Amino acid sequence: MLRKLIDSPWTYFVLAALLVGLAVVSQIESVGEDAPPGTVADLEALAERDDLNVIFILIDTLRADRLGAYGYERATSPNMDALAARGIRFGEVESQSSWTKTSMASLMTARYPERTGIMRAEDALPDEAVLPSEIFSEEGYKTAGVWRNGWVANNFGFDQGFSLYFKPLADRSNKFVKRNSPSAHQLAGTDLDVTNSAIEFISNNKDDRFFLYVHYMDVHQYVYTDNSPTWGTSFSDIYDSSIHWVDQNVGLIAQSLFDQELLDKTIIVIAADHGEGFFEHGAEGHARSLYREVQNVPLIIVPPLRLDQGVVVEEKVANIDIWPTVLDLAGLPPLPGAEGRSLMPLVLDGAGEGPEASELRDRALFAQLDQHWGRRNKESDVLISMLDGPYRYIVRANDPERFEVYDHSADPLEKEDLADGGDVTVKPLQGKVDEFLGSGGPVWGDSPKVPVDEMMQAQLRALGYVFTMTDSDELRRRQEHAKELQDNQKWETD
Numbered sequence: 001m002l003r004k005l006i007d008s009p010w011t012y013f014v015l016a017a018l019l020v021g022l023a024v025v026s027q028i029e030s031v032g033e034d035a036p037p038g039t040v041a042d043l044e045a046l047a048e049r050d051d052l053n054v055i056f057i058l059i060d061t062l063r064a065d066r067l068g069a070y071g072y073e074r075a076t077s078p079n080m081d082a083l084a085a086r087g088i089r090f091g092e093v094e095s096q097s098s099w100t101k102t103s104m105a106s107l108m109t110a111r112y113p114e115r116t117g118i119m120r121a122e123d124a125l126p127d128e129a130v131l132p133s134e135i136f137s138e139e140g141y142k143t144a145g146v147w148r149n150g151w152v153a154n155n156f157g158f159d160q161g162f163s164l165y166f167k168p169l170a171d172r173s174n175k176f177v178k179r180n181s182p183s184a185h186q187l188a189g190t191d192l193d194v195t196n197s198a199i200e201f202i203s204n205n206k207d208d209r210f211f212l213y214v215h216y217m218d219v220h221q222y223v224y225t226d227n228s229p230t231w232g233t234s235f236s237d238i239y240d241s242s243i244h245w246v247d248q249n250v251g252l253i254a255q256s257l258f259d260q261e262l263l264d265k266t267i268i269v270i271a272a273d274h275g276e277g278f279f280e281h282g283a284e285g286h287a288r289s290l291y292r293e294v295q296n297v298p299l300i301i302v303p304p305l306r307l308d309q310g311v312v313v314e315e316k317v318a319n320i321d322i323w324p325t326v327l328d329l330a331g332l333p334p335l336p337g338a339e340g341r342s343l344m345p346l347v348l349d350g351a352g353e354g355p356e357a358s359e360l361r362d363r364a365l366f367a368q369l370d371q372h373w374g375r376r377n378k379e380s381d382v383l384i385s386m387l388d389g390p391y392r393y394i395v396r397a398n399d400p401e402r403f404e405v406y407d408h409s410a411d412p413l414e415k416e417d418l419a420d421g422g423d424v425t426v427k428p429l430q431g432k433v434d435e436f437l438g439s440g441g442p443v444w445g446d447s448p449k450v451p452v453d454e455m456m457q458a459q460l461r462a463l464g465y466v467f468t469m470t471d472s473d474e475l476r477r478r479q480e481h482a483k484e485l486q487d488n489q490k491w492e493t494d
């Protein structure tokens with residue numbers, strides 16, 4: 001009974017509510033002196049240890065280029081920058097979709113969307129899917145997941161392997177939090193609810209090995225606080241303020257690890273499911289295209305030792321590589337059938353000259369998005385993006401004649417479509433896409449379908465797109481569009 005009470009999310013909520021007046025740190029104290037110094041070679045020995053915890057921090061909707069560690073000029077992310085400076089930062093990371101559920105299903109199973117089959121609103125991961133949480137659980141770790149995005153909820157199969165998996169109740173006493181978006185206010189609470197639950201879990205399990213998955217949502221929601229720096233009034237500016245707020249939450253978790261002397265036995269992973277567009281290609285938001293602004297995400301792995309200069313891996317890698325890498329680093333069994341690869345050869349081989357490193361470097365990386373993911377009455381219309389050499393090649397599965405090509409070496413922001421001028425021979429690129437599609441569909445057959453009822457639809461809709469309403473014509477167009485989407489039973493969540 002006591003065990004049950006301790007494991008109940010309600011207990012966490014009550015305990016979290018007791019953390020009144022929790023001071024938000026602006027930056028982790030002593031972040032450089034909490035763990036023993038080490039070298040890249042020492043990373044290999046981590047696999048022999050049996051006392052390591054893993055914390056996976058997923059920041060929904062976070063594009064890489066808005067973090068200081070990735071060269072951004074605004075000080076949006078002092079805590080994540082400090083963690084990156086002592087750990088491993090991957091400079092070019094491709095998410096596997098620009099919509100949460102497709103992206104997270106791939107990230108967690110290390111398989112491309114083509115192989116998970118999770119592309120539409122009602123698709124769920126089947127029992128046959130193996131998640132890292134199941135491996136941790138089998139290896140004797142305590143496991144918990146805390147999230148605020150309904151697309152990774154229990155009924156979509158993301159709870160497999162977790163003994164605790166919940167959305168924390170909203171603490172409505174946090175009056176200082178602002179929500180400057182037309183729809184975001186409908187998601188109750190803030191990421192501080194997630195942080196408080198996470199810190200309670202950490203302190204309750206500090207004497208055991210644990211795996212904790214923390215899924216933050218306030219960047220998606222454009223939430224920030226009175227204490228956040230403000231850089232302007234556009235959605236892009238407010239987005240930056242919300243990154244600073246979520247970075248403070250990351251700082252609170254790191255501070256709690258420091259306070260409980262766990263930083264020398266915890267691997268921290270910071271990642272994102274997709275980015276956010278600000279009209280680079282005519283739209284604001286995500287879940288509608290596969291361009292760089294929604295595809296390029298951060299990845300920071302902080303080992304339980306202090307790397308003097310930090311390690312930066314500049315090769316292009318993918319979110320499906322995250323778990324193969326972390327499980328490899330921690331000496332745990334791999335995910336079965338993973339298409340992603342351990343990136344440790346790139347980390348350990350600084351020059352990147354070994355055969356494993358060059359094989360990783362030469363891979364093509366894929367992403368997919370069913371543009372009709374939320375429209376029950378419409379057939380699938382899957383976009384495929386392939387990064388290959390200097391190129392991003394985007395093509396429609398239903399219509400290979402419609403494609404775009406961008407050359408990152410000359411055009412990193414993907415502004416100039418080379419397909420227009422016929423400057424690139426696309427046949428080899430399409431050949432690789434055909435090979436990718438031809439090498440087998442969903443590995444578990446058709447995914448189970450979750451009947452999405454009215455109440456859940458309303459909840460998912462409440463998560464909302466964020467629109468920039470610049471003039472009345474635009475506003476009217478958005479309203480008409482929203483009504484059309486509603487009529488089509490499209491869920492306004494991404």
Ligand SMILES: [Zn+2]
Nearest residue numbers: 060100273494
């Ligand atoms: Zn998302």
